[in-house]
Amino acid sequence: MKGHRITVRLPVELRRRLKHAARRSGKGESDIVRGAVERQFAAEDAEVTAYDRAKKAGLIGAVRGVPRDLSSNPKHLNDFGGS
Numbered sequence: 459m460k461g462h463r464i465t466v467r468l469p470v471e472l473r474r475r476l477k478h479a480a481r482r483s484g485k486g487e488s489d490i491v492r493g494a495v496e497r498q499f500a501a502e503d504a505e506v507t508a509y510d511r512a513k514k515a516g517l518i519g520a521v522r523g524v525p526r527d528l529s530s531n532p533k534h535l536n537d538f539g540g541s
Contacts, residue, residue, distance in 0.1 A: 466491070 468476065480487045512518050 476487050476490060479485075479490055483490070509518070
């Protein structure tokens with residue numbers, strides 16, 4: 459896999475655990491680190507709410523020229539609930 463290389467400093471214990479996990483799984487240390495980073499980003503993406511996604515897409519507040527809250531303006535309640 460060609461990509462960008464970075465250098466990361468790990469505490470002794472974390473490095474020991476990484477080496478052990480690589481031996482146990484038969485994967486390279488880089489594969490394990492890449493997987494951990496991908497899982498971290500996936501978890502962060504899962505924390506984004508539907509509201510946040512809609513706001514980022516410009517869908518929140520897209521309606522212009524109407525009162526902000528129709529329920530607080532009595533004139534908009536005329537004939538409400540009438541048959």
